[in-house]
Amino acid sequence: MGEVSVMGRVIREMIAHVTNDNLIGRKIKTGELRKKLVEPKWRCPDCFYMEEIELPRFRMEYLSSREAPRNDYVILQLHGGGYIGAMRNAYRSFAGLYCEVSKGMSVLTIDYRVAPEDPYPAALEDAVEAFGWLKEAGWHSRQIIVAGDSAGGGLALALCMYLKDQNRRLPGGLILMSPWADLTASGPSYEDNYERDPLFGNTRDSLIYNREYIGCHNPKEPYISPMFGDYWGFPPMLIQAGSVEMLLSDSVGVAYKAKKQGVKVRLSIYEGMFHVFQMGMMMMPESKDAWREIGRYFEVVTGT
Template sequence: MGSADDDIAITPVDRAIERLRAIYRGWTRDTTVAQMRSDWDLAFAGCSVPVAREPVSAGGVDGEWLVPSDAPRDKAVLYFHGGGFRIGSIASHRDLAARIADASGCQVLSINYRLAPEHRFPAALDDAVAAYHFLRDQGLRPADIAFAGDSAGGNLVLAAMLAARDRGLPLPAAGAMMSPWTDLTASGASYQSRAKADPIHQRAMILALAKNYLGKDGDVSDPFASPLFADLTGLPPLLVQVGDRETVRDDATELAARAKAAGIDVELQVWDGMIHVFQMFPEIPQAREAIASLAAFLRNHLHIGHERAPQ
């Protein structure tokens, strides 16, 4: 007869957590940032869907187009990857961005914005805005551009919109965020209430990443660093997806509440049992569902008419 352990099913989420822990276990206080970035890129390398890849300099920012075969060339999603402003790249998030491109039928421009500690705030934000200028310089109308991003990239979705608004630039059609990190003060109740449920992201780590991004004298309450505290008036429609197990859950739920109070058209999706940026793991069934929902949101606001089933 089998042991009791045999009766405990290993779920796709469990396997995803083990993938993450295997990376973190290899890091010590002596591991360089360059090694961390390399390990992260290697762990998530590859692309599981058939999209064309085209390298590009997006206004001086290293970028990559991910283009489905029948995508209209006059519409685009500008994608900002996650990684706490410290790690992450086009390579580590290629599969996630490509699955969004494939499911939405829209070309995606993914960028390598500058990372801290070499390039602190607002370097990443400046690069995000530069990439938006690039798309407009290519002849795309703001109404034909959407922003999307995960974690720190979700922060940039908001911060870039706020920067564009405050500079008098026309705003993109919409913004889609997965597990957005919007509060660098880590003040949400979920940092305590979800601490045991979240397998990776604890408050001390979040605060260390914030300090790495801002520098020791940086202001964690700056609305361009912590867009949760910004005046959100006038932003376009937003989609916010978050897992219920996340310590950063309240970064998403409070953002949605504040956006709604500011009169923004916002949809909040809280996914039961899901971890931070669970969409990165195609083996998780809910990841496929979430990307399908996110793709439908993008198609709706970019007016892409044809339907596509995610791979």
């Protein structure tokens, strides 16, 4: 989509500079820094209300608008982190943005169990439980829009595949930011963008080659790598990815396969952008455009 902006180029090069550091950069790429991340307590903006929900195996946060809440749809957010990183403040900010661009939808973000303590299928089990919790709270499946980035995007696809296999109704839509859908790392972009990706490039010692989540399972199992699954009957998808990320093939492959199987898919590849560049929030033109596109997706899917 167009040419990379000056700000986008500067941020991309800053990320590459930090991740190329021998000590800190390696910890970022392997996910070690993410595992040990300690953050200050997130301050919920006055325009939102956040409820913490404790379940036996994991916890959730329900963010809603104080000013103009919508009661016709709800968002289930599945965070990224390579299945080894727990939820962090960036996803609380994501929840706020989802609420804003959807014009008031509430957002349920789950802090699902992660590896190595809880490998597959723990994350999928928790996603299924959270979806069921929303159903029990009174939401119809078609009123639930599932959003996920990176591993969370792959988990969103796996959730839909599981629900379909169980003959359960699917959510009303999917928003996927750079979904990690092929844990075999077999797509062409894993090689084509090997030297271009500022987050995971120039090393095989990164979390995208980590097997802690997979364990002894076959990485081609569709609930682990949805790239190898079946998309018949899936809800409308919006997939966003960056042109220089190693995981680009995951987005392209999922979009191609889903379209061939009759799913409505919009795939947007942002030129010069890196993995989950939407974390730039409102700081660079590309992330602003991505969030505006998500807002338009909500309008199309909900008809409002």
